[in-house]
Structures are given as C-alpha cells and as structure tokens.
Amino acid sequence: MDPSQLSGLDLSKVPSHAIRPKGVPCVGNKADGCWWSCDQCKAPTDVSRCPGPKQWGLTFDDGPSGNTTALLDFLDQRNIKATLFIVGSRVTDNPDILRRAYKAKHQIAIHTWSHTALTSQSNEQIIAEMSWTQKIIKSAIGVTPLYMRPPYGDIDDRVRGVLAAMGLKVILWDRDTNDWRLNFGNPTNYNPAWISGNETKWIDATVRGEDNPITLEHDLTVEGIRxxxxxxxxxxxxxxxxxxxxxxxxxxxxxxxxDGSELRTSSAGAISSAISSTCRSERGWYATVGLMAVYTIVMFVL
Ligand SMILES: [Zn+2]
Incomplete structure (x- = not known):
C-alpha cells in the first residue's frame, strides 16, 4: 500500500478481533465483534433506515457498469436521485459513467476496490481498499466520498473501527430486494415474483408509517435494473x-x-464544480492507479 494512506490515522481504538478467512462459518447464533455475516448484528453506528416519515433510501451497489447507463436514463426521466456504492476497480473502465452519475446529483459512495469481504482483510488491506477507491473516484469527479457499504454486508467491530478512523460512515440496508438472484436465470429455488411481493409489503409499511427502508439493489445486471x-x-x-x-x-x-454549510437535496444539490479538466479522459492514469492498487492488494494477500 501507499504508506501515505496510513499517515494521520489513529488505529489505537480499533478492536483486535481476529481476521476471519473467507469461508469460515459462523458458529452458534452469535459471533464476537458484532459480525453482520454471522447473525446480521448491526452496531449503533450502522445506518440501515431513513429517519422518515415516508422516506425510502434508494441504493445501488456494484457499478459503474455498462448497464448503469440505462438506470441513469430512467432516474433522469423521473428526477429521482440515489446513492451509488462504487467498486473502485470498475471505475477504470467506466469513468465517464461515474462522472455522469455525479453530475446528475446522485450520491457517490464507496463499495471497496475489489469487492472483497472486509472481515477477511487486515487493517492495512481495508485501508488500501478504501483509499484506492476514494482516490480513483476523486480523480474522476473531483470529490472524495465519505459513505461506504461493505460488500455482502460483511462487517464486524474491527472493520468498523478502521472505517471510523478513516472518517467513513457505514450504510447497510434493512430491505434486500435479492435482485442479484435474477441473474441466475430463474433457478428453481428462487421466484422473481417474490421481489415484487416484498416491495408491495415494504411500500404498504412505509405508507402506514411503520418503516422507512433503505433498500439494497444492484446496477450490475440488466435483470436487476429492469x-x-x-x-x-x-x-x-x-x-x-x-x-x-x-x-x-x-x-x-x-x-x-x-464544508458542511450547505445541505444537499435531490432538487437542488450543491454539486461541486470540482471536476477538473485535467482529470478528464486520462485513461492512462486510471490504468496506472488500477495496476498499483491491484499490486498493493495482492501484495498484502500473499
Ligand atoms: Zn456488492
């Protein structure tokens, strides 16, 4: 990793829970360290609902992809804004799509560099995943996101501690559309109509004032966007x-x-004009950053 990514970070308050290798099962109903992947444990700092009333936090993960454009077209037509959790490595191929989303006043947030399970990463690897993603996003749109979502919801108190030291806000969800399952061609264990049925329940609950969900969707596949x-x-x-x-x-x-002085709204977002002309279309630079980040992450994995 770039040593400068560690400078100024106080990791002294990060809990020392062990790294959890991928595939290690959760034993029992509870895990130490409020491990979401074990029992959907959420910490008080995890955001998974809007405060309401009658609010619906719209989020899409895993872009930018070639399919994101269709989603942006649709949201533009309806003047709807969403939070887009971005996979840093995918910006190298789609910087223009990310730029378009930002200009359209969607909120741009972090979804790691390599879409890895963060509890399987060391503190330094987590910092690299976040920092490289922030760096490539800033190179594309001129700003550095402070919101993040862990892939697979995989987070525990150690990961939370690292993210807090970086000043990042963790956004989970309370309603999973399971739209990613649509990509598997209607397997026998999944009925696409369940998505619509669930959404009907969530809408009714929100209208009744019983819920203000943040929903989990994806802009990676045609099926999910449809x-x-x-x-x-x-x-x-x-x-x-x-x-x-x-x-x-x-x-x-x-x-x-x-600077915190201006509240962003969907209708009149305070979008910075910080997109630098020097950042436009510098695909060679993106490729360099991408290779450096992959190299860094691989070095830590090995
Ligand atoms: Zn994801």
Missing amino acids: EAMTVIPRITDAGISVLPVGECLKDSRWYAED
Missing part, C-alpha cells in the same frame, strides 16, 4: 419520497471536500 424500473414508480406513486441516503439523513457532508 426490476428497479418496475418497482420505483410504484414507490413514488404511493407518495413516498425516494432519496439518496445522505439526503434522508440530512447530512451536509457526503464528501470530504464539503
């Missing part, structure tokens, strides 16, 4: 405000460059 296009109009038609998470939280600091 499902979002079907469901989102039903949410707005029910009178529910569909918002980026940062907006439903009334948080004025989505990015490190924000």
